[in-house]
Amino acid sequence: xxxxxxxxxxxxxxxxxxxxxxxxxxxxxxxxxxxxxxxxxxxxxxxxxxxxxxxxxxxxxxxxxxxxxxxxxxxxxxxxxxxxxxxxxxxxxxxxxxxxxxxxxxxxxxxxxxxxxxxxxxxxxxxxxxxxxxxxxxxxxxxxxxxxx
Amino acid sequence: xxxxxxxxxxxxxxxxxxxxxxxxxxxxxxxxxxxxxxxxxxxxxxxxxxxxxxxxxxxxxxxxxxxxxxxxxxxxxxxxxxxxxxxxxxxxxxxxxxxxxxxxxxxxxxxxxxxxxxxxxxxxxxxxxxxxxxxxxxxxxxx
Numbered sequence: 436x437x438x439x440x441x442x443x444x445x446x447x448x449x450x451x452x453x454x455x456x457x458x459x460x461x462x463x464x465x466x467x468x469x470x471x472x473x474x475x476x477x478x479x480x481x482x483x484x485x486x487x488x489x490x491x492x493x494x495x496x497x498x499x500x501x502x503x504x505x506x507x508x509x510x511x512x513x514x515x516x517x518x519x520x521x522x523x524x525x526x527x528x529x530x531x532x533x534x535x536x537x538x539x540x541x542x543x544x545x546x547x548x549x550x551x552x553x554x555x556x557x558x559x560x561x562x563x564x565x566x567x568x569x570x571x572x573x574x575x576x577x578x579x580x581x582x583x584x
Numbered sequence: 585x586x587x588x589x590x591x592x593x594x595x596x597x598x599x600x601x602x603x604x605x606x607x608x609x610x611x612x613x614x615x616x617x618x619x620x621x622x623x624x625x626x627x628x629x630x631x632x633x634x635x636x637x638x639x640x641x642x643x644x645x646x647x648x649x650x651x652x653x654x655x656x657x658x659x660x661x662x663x664x665x666x667x668x669x670x671x672x673x674x675x676x677x678x679x680x681x682x683x684x685x686x687x688x689x690x691x692x693x694x695x696x697x698x699x700x701x702x703x704x705x706x707x708x709x710x711x712x713x714x715x716x717x718x719x720x721x722x723x724x725x726x727x
Contacts, residue, residue: 453641464642466649529643533587537638540585562592563648566633567585 438553439495440483443505445514448475449530452519473517478535479558480509482543486550496549508542532557536565544569588702589645590633593655595664598625599680602669623667628682629707630659630689634699646699658692682708686716694718 450473451465461469468474482505486495512522518530524538536557544552555567601618602611611619618624632655636645662672668680674688690704707713 451643455641464647531638531643533589533638533645534643537585537587564590565645566588566590568588569585 436485437488437495438483438485439498439501439550440481441498441501441505442479442481443510444477444479445510446475446477447513447516447518448473449518450474451529451531453529473519476559478513480505480539481554481556481558482552483554483556484547484550485553489549496547500549501547504543504546508546509539512542532559532563532565536567540567540569586635587638587645588633588635589651589699590631591648591651591655593630593632593660594627595630595660596625596627597663597666597668598623599668599675600624601679601681603679623669626708628663628685629713630655631703631705631707632693632701633703633705634696635702636699646696650698651696654696655693658695659689682706682712682714683716686714690716690718 449468450470451468452461452471453464456464482501484495484501488495512524513535516522518525518535522530522538524542525534528534528538536555539557540552540555543555552569556564557567558564599618600620600623601615602621603614606614632651634646634651638645666672668675668685670676672680672688675684678684686704686706689706690701693704694701701718703715703717705713705715
């Protein structure tokens with residue numbers, strides 16, 4: 436098995452606000468991220484595809500094809516957008532790094548037809564990132580029985 | 585689908601690699617420059633990965649402010665600008681190699697109550713790093 440990773444960047448704004456919380460609770464839970472005017476990040480996305488190289492081409496998948504998929508599914512949807520209002524896949528969700536990574540996984544997974552999507556890593560800043568794996572990939576398999584919070 | 589959240593933290597500290605189980609000559613041979621009796625220091629980077637269900641109300645695996653506070657009190661405050669051999673109790677018994685630092689940090693952070701600790705990765709310099717996921721006994725190894 437060979438793992439191929441391609442990286443892209445996109446810039447977008449967001450804010451964290453749960454309408455079910457009071458204004459005070461939103462500020463307490465989300466802190467600066469609750470600023471109603473929003474704020475932005477330069478997101479870095481690393482997409483890893485696993486597969487065996489095709490003997491005829493030596494490629495797991497054509498990088499050009501992957502580049503086009505990432506452009507269409509991620510950049511065109513999210514680059515220079517306000518994620519809360521302009522990305523329908525995030526409607527009703529808080530656009531945290533966790534939720535954005537999960538949306539990107541669901542967008543890309545059916546489009547990768549040579550090899551299979553192994554990991555989506557989304558950096559919100561160089562010091563904060565989320566890894567998203569499919570079931571059965573091993574990593575992240577130990578979810579706590581009692582819930583996170 | 586499984587999600588892991590990772591966060592990077594920094595501390596600067598000094599250490600000396602010297603094993604009480606080895607002779608002076610062997611310590612010098614094994615640890616080289618790192619055996620300098622006066623110690624030396626690094627800017628360490630600690631990458632902490634946690635997992636757990638994403639809370640529907642907040643969209644988060646763990647609230648970063650809570651993770652930051654926990655890592656700050658358990659690791660950064662006790663380790664930053666310290667001489668690890670003397671000022672961290674564990675390293676009075678074991679050699680503060682980055683392997684052992686990684687294990688000690690994992691053991692301190694596994695008590696984080698809001699999510700499951702998956703992995704601790706420690707960069708001693710930009711050129712070497714160590715990862716520990718707690719598969720083994722979780723004891724630091726004496727040298």
